[in-house]
Amino acid sequence: MSDFDQTPSGIPVRPVYGPDDRRAEPPAPGRFPFTRGNYQNGYRDRLWTFRQYSGFGTPEESNRRYRYLLEQGGTGLSVALDLPTQCGYDSDDPEVTEEVGRVGVAIDTLKDAEILFDGIPLDQISTSFTINGTAAILLACYVAAAERAGVPRAKLTGTIQNDILKEYASRGTWIWPPEPSLRLIADTIEFCAEQVPRFNAISVAGAHFRDAGANAVQEMAFTLADGVTYCDTVLARGRMTIEEFAPQVSFFFYTHGDFFEEIAKYRAGRRRWATIVRERYGATSDKACMFRFGCVSGGASLFAPQAHNNIIRVAYEAMASALGGVQSMFTAAWDEPFALPSEESTTLALRTQQILAYETGIARVADPLGGSYFVEALTDETEARIIEIMADLERHGGMVRAIEDGYLQGLIADEAYRAHQEIEGGTRPVVGVNRFASDEPAPDLATYELDSGGRDRQLKRLAAVKADRDGAAVRARLAALGRAAEGTENLMGPLIDCVNAYCTVGEMVAALTAVWGEFQQPVVF
Amino acid sequence: MPARILVAKPGLDGHDRGAKIVARALRDAGFEVVFTGIRQRVDAIVAAAVQEDVAVVGLSILSGAHLALTAKTIEGLRAAGAGDIAVVVGGTIPAADIPRLREAGAAAVFPTGTPLDVVVAQVRALTLEAPCESE
Numbered sequence: 001m002s003d004f005d006q007t008p009s010g011i012p013v014r015p016v017y018g019p020d021d022r023r024a025e026p027p028a029p030g031r032f033p034f035t036r037g038n039y040q041n042g043y044r045d046r047l048w049t050f051r052q053y054s055g056f057g058t059p060e061e062s063n064r065r066y067r068y069l070l071e072q073g074g075t076g077l078s079v080a081l082d083l084p085t086q087c088g089y090d091s092d093d094p095e096v097t098e099e100v101g102r103v104g105v106a107i108d109t110l111k112d113a114e115i116l117f118d119g120i121p122l123d124q125i126s127t128s129f130t131i132n133g134t135a136a137i138l139l140a141c142y143v144a145a146a147e148r149a150g151v152p153r154a155k156l157t158g159t160i161q162n163d164i165l166k167e168y169a170s171r172g173t174w175i176w177p178p179e180p181s182l183r184l185i186a187d188t189i190e191f192c193a194e195q196v197p198r199f200n201a202i203s204v205a206g207a208h209f210r211d212a213g214a215n216a217v218q219e220m221a222f223t224l225a226d227g228v229t230y231c232d233t234v235l236a237r238g239r240m241t242i243e244e245f246a247p248q249v250s251f252f253f254y255t256h257g258d259f260f261e262e263i264a265k266y267r268a269g270r271r272r273w274a275t276i277v278r279e280r281y282g283a284t285s286d287k288a289c290m291f292r293f294g295c296v297s298g299g300a301s302l303f304a305p306q307a308h309n310n311i312i313r314v315a316y317e318a319m320a321s322a323l324g325g326v327q328s329m330f331t332a333a334w335d336e337p338f339a340l341p342s343e344e345s346t347t348l349a350l351r352t353q354q355i356l357a358y359e360t361g362i363a364r365v366a367d368p369l370g371g372s373y374f375v376e377a378l379t380d381e382t383e384a385r386i387i388e389i390m391a392d393l394e395r396h397g398g399m400v401r402a403i404e405d406g407y408l409q410g411l412i413a414d415e416a417y418r419a420h421q422e423i424e425g426g427t428r429p430v431v432g433v434n435r436f437a438s439d440e441p442a443p444d445l446a447t448y449e450l451d452s453g454g455r456d457r458q459l460k461r462l463a464a465v466k467a468d469r470d471g472a473a474v475r476a477r478l479a480a481l482g483r484a485a486e487g488t489e490n491l492m493g494p495l496i497d498c499v500n501a502y503c504t505v506g507e508m509v510a511a512l513t514a515v516w517g518e519f520q521q522p523v524v525f
Numbered sequence: 526m527p528a529r530i531l532v533a534k535p536g537l538d539g540h541d542r543g544a545k546i547v548a549r550a551l552r553d554a555g556f557e558v559v560f561t562g563i564r565q566r567v568d569a570i571v572a573a574a575v576q577e578d579v580a581v582v583g584l585s586i587l588s589g590a591h592l593a594l595t596a597k598t599i600e601g602l603r604a605a606g607a608g609d610i611a612v613v614v615g616g617t618i619p620a621a622d623i624p625r626l627r628e629a630g631a632a633a634v635f636p637t638g639t640p641l642d643v644v645v646a647q648v649r650a651l652t653l654e655a656p657c658e659s660e
C-alpha cells in the first residue's frame with residue numbers, strides 16, 4: 001500500500017475531492033454543533049493560550065522558570081509535577097528517593113505550593129496542572145495557596161487534568177479503584193462549579209492514549225467515551241444539572257504529524273461532543289455543548305535521529321492545531337526525546353507558536369478550511385469512525401469495564417505495535433529514521449541536570465514543616481477526611497482543611513487508601 | 526522449552542508503550558514472556574524473576590532514574606542467589622550512561638530507537654549463554 005492511500009488511522013483517501021463528498025454544509029463558526037469552531041470570529045477575539053508545560057526540581061527552581069516564561073510572553077502556566085506527587089508519595093518516602101523532582105516539581109505540603117506561586121498574580125494568570133490521582137489534593141493546595149496570597153477562590157482560573165480513566169489505561173498514575181476515584185472527581189466538579197467557577201475541574205485527556213499508541217481516531221473516541229463516563233457519574237448523583245457543570249469540562253490531546261487527519265479529528269470531536277451533550281443529556285445552552293480543548297504538539301511524533309527535524313514537525317503540528325480550533329497549546333521542545341528541555345529549546349518552542357499566531361496570518365479568519373471538500377469529507381468520516389468505536393466500547397460494558405478487564409489497553413497495545421512495525425519496516429515514512437537517514441551523531445546538549453542539592457533542600461523543608469505544624473490538628477483533620485471518605489459528603493472541604501493544617505500529600509492519600517484500597521492493574525501486552 | 530523473559534517497569538514512571546512492544550516482539554520471537562505491569566518495586570521484580578525462573582530480566586525506564594534502579598535490581602538478584610539472571614535495560618538512556626550501566630552489570634542496553642530485531646537477537650544470545658539453558 002502506498003503512503004498516499006490512507007491516513008495513519010486507516011481512513012482511505014482519494015486523490016481528489018469534490019462537492020458530492022461532503023455530507024452537508026456545516027453551520028457558521030460559533031453555531032451548534034461547532035464543527036467550524038466555538039467562536040464566531042475565531043481567534044480574532046481571543047487567540048489560543050500559549051501554555052508551555054514546565055516544572056522540575058524544587059518549587060524555588062520552578063517558580064524561577066515560571067516567572068521567566070511569563071516575562072517572555074507566556075500567558076498561562078502549566079505545572080509539571082514529579083511522579084511521587086502524582087502517585088501520592090511524599091518526598092521522604094524511601095520508595096521514591098530517586099524520583100523526587102525528576103520529571104516535575106515536588107509538592108509535599110501547602111508550603112511548597114506557596115513557594116511555587118510566589119509573586120505570580122493568580123487572579124490574572126491561569127494555571128494548568130497535569131495531575132490526576134492526586135488532583136483533588138493539588139486543587140486544595142492551589143486554592144489554599146491563592147487564598148493565603150489574598151486571591152479569593154472565585155477569581156482563580158486554570159485546569160486540573162483530573163482524568164483518572166486514561167491513567168488506568170495508559171499513563172499509570174492511578175491510586176484508588178475506579179469507583180471511589182470517580183466519586184472524588186465528581187466532588188471536584190461540583191466544588192468548582194459552586195466555588196471556583198472560572199476553574200476547569202477536569203481536562204479529559206486523550207493525549208496519553210495517543211502517546212501510548214492509539215491512533216488519532218481512537219484518541220478522540222476513547223476521550224469522548226471517558227467524558228461521557230464522567231458526565232454520567234456526576235448526573236447520577238443528582239446534585240447538578242448538565243448545564244451547571246458541562247461548561248467546566250475541557251479536553252486535551254496530542255497533535256501528531258498527519259496534517260489533515262489532525263484537523264479533521266478536532267473538527268469531528270467538537271461536533272460529536274456537542275451532539276452528545278445535547279442529545280444524550282438534553283443540554284440546550286451553547287456553553288454546555290462547547291468542546292474546548294488544549295493540545296500538545298510533539299510527544300511520540302518526535303524522534304531522536306536528526307533531532308533538529310523536530311522543530312519543523314512541531315511547527316506543522318502547531319499549525320494543524322490552530323486550524324483545528326485549539327484553545328490552548330503547548331509546543332514541545334525539539335530535544336524532548338533526549339531529556340528535559342533546556343531554557344533555549346523551551347524558548348524556541350514558544351517562539352514557534354508566537355510566529356504562527358502573529359506572522360502567518362492564521363488567526364485572521366475563523367476556520368479558514370471550512371467548506372473544503374476534502375476537510376469536510378474527512379471530518380465526516382472521522383466522526384463516523386468515532387461513533388463506531390464509542391458504540392463498541394458501550395457494547396463491551398462501558399469504559400470502566402473496558403479498563404478493568406484490559407480490553408482498552410489491548411486495543412492501544414495493538415495499535416502501538418502496528419505503528420512501530422510500520423516505522424521499522426519503512427511503510428510509515430519518518431524523515432531521518434526510515435527515509436534520508438544519516439549517521440549524524442546525537443546533538444551535544446546542554447540539557448537540564450538534576451541538582452542533587454535540590455532533593456536535600458526539599459527533604460529539609462518537609463522535615464521543618466512537619467516539626468512546625470500542630471500535630472494534633474493534623475491527626476484530627478486526617479481522621480475527619482477518612483470519616484468523610486466513608487460517607488458521601490463532598491471531600492473538597494475536608495481536603496482543604498487538611499492542606500491548611502499542613503498535612504502532606506502522602507498522609508492524605510494514606511487516609512483515603514485506608515478506606516478505598518488500591519487499583520489492581522490488569523497486565524496486557 | 527522456550528526461555529523465559531521478565532519484562533519489568535520499576536519505579537513510578539507509567540510509560541509502558543516501549544515495554545509492551547518489546548514484550549510482544551519477544552513473544553512473537555518464541556520466548557515465554559512475563560510482563561510485570563507498571564510501578565513495580567525492585568524487590569517485587571527480583572522475587573518475580575526468581576519465582577518465574579527467567580533467564581533474562583528486561584527493565585524499561587523512561588524517568589531518568591535508570592542508573593539507580595538498574596544497580597538496585599542487579600544487587601537484589603545477586604542477594605537472592607540469582608546473579609546468573611542477565612539484566613538488560615531499555616528506555617530513554619543518554620549515550621553517556623550506557624557504559625555506566627554496563628559497569629553496574631547490565632548485560633545489554635537498548636536506548637530508544639533500538640530496532641526490535643537487535644533487541645530480540647541480543648536477548649536470544651543472552652539466553653543461549655545462560656547456564657540453565659545448556660543443562
